[in-house]
Amino acid sequence: MRPRLRLLVLVLILVVVLYPLVWMVGTSVKSPEEIANNIGLIPREFTPGNFSDGWTKFDVSFGRFFVNSAMVSVLTVVGNATSCLLAAYAFGRLRFRLRGFWFAIMIGTLLLPGHVLIIPQYILFRSLGWVGGDWPYLPLLVPAFLATEAFFVFLMVQFMRGIPRELDEAAVIDGANPYGIFRHVILPLSRPALVTTAIFSFIWTWNDFFKQLVFLSDLKDYTAPVALTLFIDSTSESSVGPMFAMSLLSLVPVFLFFVAFQRMLVEGINTSGLKG
Amino acid sequence: MAQMPVRPTEPVAVVPAAPRRGRRVRRRREDLAGYVFLSPWLLGLFGITAVPMLISLYLSFTDYSPLISVTEASWVGLDNYRRMFTADPSYWHAVRVTVTFALVAVPLKLIAALGVALLLNKALRGISLFRGLFYLPSLLGGSVALAIVWVSMFNRDGAFNSFLALFGIEGLPWVNDPKWALYTLMLLAIWQFGAPMVIFLAGLKQVPTELYEAASVDGAGPWRQFRNITLPMLSPVIFFNLVLETINGFQGFTSAFVLSNGTGGPVDSTLMYTLHLYIKGFVELDMGYASAMAWVFLVVIGLITVVLFATGRFWVHYSDAEER
Numbered sequence: 001m002r003p004r005l006r007l008l009v010l011v012l013i014l015v016v017v018l019y020p021l022v023w024m025v026g027t028s029v030k031s032p033e034e035i036a037n038n039i040g041l042i043p044r045e046f047t048p049g050n051f052s053d054g055w056t057k058f059d060v061s062f063g064r065f066f067v068n069s070a071m072v073s074v075l076t077v078v079g080n081a082t083s084c085l086l087a088a089y090a091f092g093r094l095r096f097r098l099r100g101f102w103f104a105i106m107i108g109t110l111l112l113p114g115h116v117l118i119i120p121q122y123i124l125f126r127s128l129g130w131v132g133g134d135w136p137y138l139p140l141l142v143p144a145f146l147a148t149e150a151f152f153v154f155l156m157v158q159f160m161r162g163i164p165r166e167l168d169e170a171a172v173i174d175g176a177n178p179y180g181i182f183r184h185v186i187l188p189l190s191r192p193a194l195v196t197t198a199i200f201s202f203i204w205t206w207n208d209f210f211k212q213l214v215f216l217s218d219l220k221d222y223t224a225p226v227a228l229t230l231f232i233d234s235t236s237e238s239s240v241g242p243m244f245a246m247s248l249l250s251l252v253p254v255f256l257f258f259v260a261f262q263r264m265l266v267e268g269i270n271t272s273g274l275k276g
Numbered sequence: 277m278a279q280m281p282v283r284p285t286e287p288v289a290v291v292p293a294a295p296r297r298g299r300r301v302r303r304r305r306e307d308l309a310g311y312v313f314l315s316p317w318l319l320g321l322f323g324i325t326a327v328p329m330l331i332s333l334y335l336s337f338t339d340y341s342p343l344i345s346v347t348e349a350s351w352v353g354l355d356n357y358r359r360m361f362t363a364d365p366s367y368w369h370a371v372r373v374t375v376t377f378a379l380v381a382v383p384l385k386l387i388a389a390l391g392v393a394l395l396l397n398k399a400l401r402g403i404s405l406f407r408g409l410f411y412l413p414s415l416l417g418g419s420v421a422l423a424i425v426w427v428s429m430f431n432r433d434g435a436f437n438s439f440l441a442l443f444g445i446e447g448l449p450w451v452n453d454p455k456w457a458l459y460t461l462m463l464l465a466i467w468q469f470g471a472p473m474v475i476f477l478a479g480l481k482q483v484p485t486e487l488y489e490a491a492s493v494d495g496a497g498p499w500r501q502f503r504n505i506t507l508p509m510l511s512p513v514i515f516f517n518l519v520l521e522t523i524n525g526f527q528g529f530t531s532a533f534v535l536s537n538g539t540g541g542p543v544d545s546t547l548m549y550t551l552h553l554y555i556k557g558f559v560e561l562d563m564g565y566a567s568a569m570a571w572v573f574l575v576v577i578g579l580i581t582v583v584l585f586a587t588g589r590f591w592v593h594y595s596d597a598e599e600r
Contacts, residue, residue, distance in 0.1 A: 003398070003400075006395055006398065006400070007400070009395060010392070010395050010396070010400075010406060013392060013395075013410075014406065014409060014410070017409070017410060017413060017467065018409065018412075019435075020422075020425055020426065020429060020467070021412075021413075021416070023425070023429065023435050024425045027428075036433060039435060039438035039439070039441075083316045083317065083320070086313045086314075086316055086317070087313065087314055087316065087317035089313050090309075090310045090311075090313035090314040090317075091314075094306055094309055094310040094313065095303075095306055095310070096306060096307045096308075096309070096310025096311060096314075097307055097310075099310065102314065102318075105321065106317070106321075109321070109325060111523055111577075111581060112325070112574075113523070113526075113527050113573065113574065113577060114527075115527060115529070115550045115553060115554075115570065115573065116329070116332070116570040116571070116573060116574045117324075117325065117328050117329065117332070117570075118557070118570075119332055119335070119557050119563050119566055119567050119570060120327075120328030120329065120331040120332040120335070120567070121324065121328050122342070122557075122558075123328075123331065123335075123342060123346060123563070124323075124327075124328055124331070126342060127345070127346075142324070143320060143324045145316065146316050146317065146319050146320025146323065146324055147316050147317040147320050148320040148321075148324045148325060153317065177305065177309070178305070178306055178309035178310075178313075179309065182313070203415060206419075207416075207418050207419040207420075209419070209420050209529070209530045209533070210529050210530070210550075210554075213533075213554075214554075214558060225419060225420040225421070226420075228420045228421055228424060229420060229533070229534065229537075229538075231424065232424070232534060232537045233537065240428065243424060243428075244424075244425070244428075246421075247420075247421035247422075247424050247425060248421070250419070250420075250421045251416055251419065251421050251422070254415055254416060254419070255412075255416070257415075258408075258412060258415055262404075262408045263404070263408075265411070265415070266404075266407060266408060266411055266474050
């Protein structure tokens with residue numbers, strides 16, 4: 001294909017792909033009349049009031065929902081990064097009995113659909129008093145601290161296999177034991193894998209809906225995605241603008257991550273090759 | 277964090293006179309260390325994954341609602357499974373919706389991903405910008421927020437119909453029409469073609485250019501080069517994307533939930549399997565039945581993965597035997 005034609009085709013596809021996003025931004029500042037009548041992307045009358053209307057639309061403010069989401073996401077990042085790093089060090093660098101057996105099981109859980117486990121987990125966490133308890137986020141967070149996201153374990157094992165063994169051996173000669181090697185060799189050198197894990201873990205948790213829907217039942221505990229579904233119930237014309245405004249706001253953190261780590265995200269997905 | 281100097285944290289307990297014993301001590305110590313580092317994962321494997329799986333297998337043979345304790349669940353044998361296959365019409369709707377979704381959306385998404393990757397694979401100014409922007413929907417598209425935007429776009433008075441009106445075509449209320457609702461969700465899935473596209477791009481970079489040069493010399497046109505070089509060389513990556521996207525496709529939940537407000541409507545037309553499972557388990561509190569659904573789902577997904585791997589033997593080419 002001729003270069004100029006190819007560029008034209010690519011730009012056309014890009015316009016189609018980006019249209020929904022631009023339309024969302026435009027609609028979030030349109031008045032109710034314009035949402036019904038003006039099909040253009042740019043509002044004739046700028047209506048920033050949608051944001052304040054949406055923010056205070058429910059009995060609990062959206063600020064609270066965003067704080068809840070941020071807390072769940074950040075703590076999940078901490079949990080995944082630490083627990084998966086520990087497991088990956090064992091799998092990738094240490095020789096111990098039954099390692100191959102456990103590793104095979106870990107690979108087996110990679111493709112295990114989360115929906116299969118949700119019911120028994122719900123029953124288990126409920127019997128522990130965690131569901132709807134004083135702090136209802138335990139069912140979302142405890143699994144992260146127990147390295148259940150096999151994908152990140154696998155990613156870090158792959159990464160650690162690339163760290164030269166000679167470094168371990170040198171440390172052993174210097175008298176380091178497995179804990180010392182972890183602390184002084186593996187931990188500092190694993191930073192790239194930790195950053196990739198942190199970014200993907202944050203974005204996936206921020207966007208996650210299924211588990212948060214199942215485990216959060218009290219309005220004040222809702223995260224942003226669960227709160228957004230409240231808008232669907234009220235389909236009156238006047239709530240479309242606020243709904244778009246809050247939807248847009250909820251995507252801002254992911255978008256900022258995208259801008260800041262674009263290259264890393266694209267390359268991270270390559271080395272690990274995973275979902276979006 | 278700055279690089280820490282490697283220094284001994286504790287003196288090594290090696291007895292110089294007995295090297296063999298020292299090695300055994302070190303082995304045992306590494307054994308212990310392995311399990312120390314693995315302990316959170318092991319706890320998660322048993323507590324969060326394995327034991328719940330067994331509980332769910334047991335519950336699938338019982339009539340159970342979360343209002344009672346697991347020990348009080350009443351044993352009903354194969355009743356849940358029998359009901360699923362013979363007495364729950366919605367179950368078969370869910371199966372049909374999910375299979376249709378996967379069979380249509382996954383191939384189209386992969387074709388879009390490969391097509392755009394091929395366009396991007398030539399020297400082009402601003403390629404990383406293009407690549408990043410095409411990838412953006414994969415990061416945003418799984419969210420509730422984007423599903424809301426998508427549904428609004430295909431509403432009766434949404435942007436899509438306004439666009440059609442420019443050409444004098446009268447639109448439909450796509451998301452309220454049982455014939456069309458699922459297709460709007462497929463479009464949302466296809467829209468997220470960026471993630472497999474990035475993987476395709478990396479695969480295309482690995483194809484040696486000499487192959488194309490040799491083919492050109494032999495007089496092969498672009499189509500034959502694509503057919504006889506690009507496709508076979510790319511088949512491992514195609515396979516990888518196919519497995520991944522199929523498994524993801526079967527698990528679609530969020531967009532169907534948002535479109536139907538959690539009901540799977542209109543007329544069960546967006547009742548994805550996972551949504552039906554959610555309704556049975558957490559709305560109707562029929563958790564024995566929902567557990568049976570989950571186990572069938574697990575077995576079917578496992579079988580599909582096995583079948584994909586089995587057929588892969590016939591069409592996935594590895595460039596050298598070592599890679600196998």
